[in-house]
Amino acid sequence: MSTADFDVLWNFSDPATTEQKFLALVPDLQTRPEALLELQTQLARTHSLRKQFEQAHQILDGLQAHLDQVSPRVKVRYLLERGRTWNSAGEREQASLCFQQAFELADQAGLQGFAADALHMLAISKPDQAISLNHQALDYIVASVDPAAKKWEGSLLNNLGWSYFADRRFEEALETFQKALQFREAQGQKEPIRIAWWCIARVLRELGHRDAALEIQLRLKAELEAAGSQDPYVDEELVLLK
Numbered sequence: 430m431s432t433a434d435f436d437v438l439w440n441f442s443d444p445a446t447t448e449q450k451f452l453a454l455v456p457d458l459q460t461r462p463e464a465l466l467e468l469q470t471q472l473a474r475t476h477s478l479r480k481q482f483e484q485a486h487q488i489l490d491g492l493q494a495h496l497d498q499v500s501p502r503v504k505v506r507y508l509l510e511r512g513r514t515w516n517s518a519g520e521r522e523q524a525s526l527c528f529q530q531a532f533e534l535a536d537q538a539g540l541q542g543f544a545a546d547a548l549h550m551l552a553i554s555k556p557d558q559a560i561s562l563n564h565q566a567l568d569y570i571v572a573s574v575d576p577a578a579k580k581w582e583g584s585l586l587n588n589l590g591w592s593y594f595a596d597r598r599f600e601e602a603l604e605t606f607q608k609a610l611q612f613r614e615a616q617g618q619k620e621p622i623r624i625a626w627w628c629i630a631r632v633l634r635e636l637g638h639r640d641a642a643l644e645i646q647l648r649l650k651a652e653l654e655a656a657g658s659q660d661p662y663v664d665e666e667l668v669l670l671k
Contacts, residue, residue: 435468441478448475463503466495470506477514485514501538505531509547516554524554542577545570549585552592560596563589583612583621590628594635603632623649627662634670643670 438450451472458465469488476485489511496504512527532547548569552562566585570578586609593602610625630645646666653659 435471439471444475444478448472451475463499466492466499467503467506470503470510473510474513477510477517480517482514482518485510489514501534502540502543505535505538505540505543505547508534509543509550512547512550512554516550521554525551528554541569541573541575542580545573545578545581545585549581549588552585552588556592556595559592560589563592583609583616583625586612587625587628590632594632599632599635603629603636606632623652623660627660627666630666634666639670642666646670 435451435454438447440447451468454468455465458468469492473485473488476482476488489507492503492507496507508527508531512524512531515521515527516524528547528551532544532551535541535544535547545566548562548566552559552566555562563585567582567589570581570585573579586605590602590605590609593599593605606625606628610622610629613621613625626645626649630642630649633639633642633645646663649660649663650667653663
């Protein structure tokens with residue numbers, strides 16, 4: 430299995446199950462030390478997502494002795510996951526340093542997908558600079574020809590929209606969420622499309638367009654029920670709008 434293949438095993442809403450899938454790969458990777466080290470970065474992430482920060486750092490500590498002997502790709506992934514662990518634990522300054530280093534190394538190595546990820550995380554770790562950093566990241570992926578970088582557009586637009594929202598720049602937030610919706614619709618993935626519509630409705634409520642917001646949330650509720658699912662955020666908005 431290639432390292433690109435084991436990435437597809439990720440279920441970010443179920444890191445415990447993902448961990449077990451990754452651990453099952455370990456025997457087959459014993460003769461491929463580089464791939465095994467890269468897998469360790471993702472095992473660390475399964476712990477940080479569960480707020481098991483000590484375990485995540487322990488795994489990453491075990492990689493440090495090998496960083497001088499591995500490819501830029503593994504180094505970048507190490508820095509990304511070290512940074513994500515620090516950030517999730519509330520250690521933003523240390524996280525930011527990791528993300529900056531990850532971006533510089535990934536960009537120099539031509540790993541533009543990871544460079545875009547690093548910029549996206551840098552904006553998250555620096556909320557006071559989030560608007561400018563998200564714009565920097567969007568400019569970066571626009572200039573890139575790497576599909577791995579281009580795929581970050583939806584997430585970056587979503588984050589930029591919420592940064593505008595936090596800054597009470599609601600018209601700019603709405604415009605940004607509408608751009609995010611266009612990107613998600615082009616991708617054709619139902620869940621991101623639904624989230625993009627929810628974001629639009631949330632800003633419409635803030636702008637006083639309650640009828641338009643209610644119409645969107647009712648449609649989302651109907652779609653969820655038809656799929657045998659539910660979303661507490663949709664339900665909460667419906668209570669506030671009715």
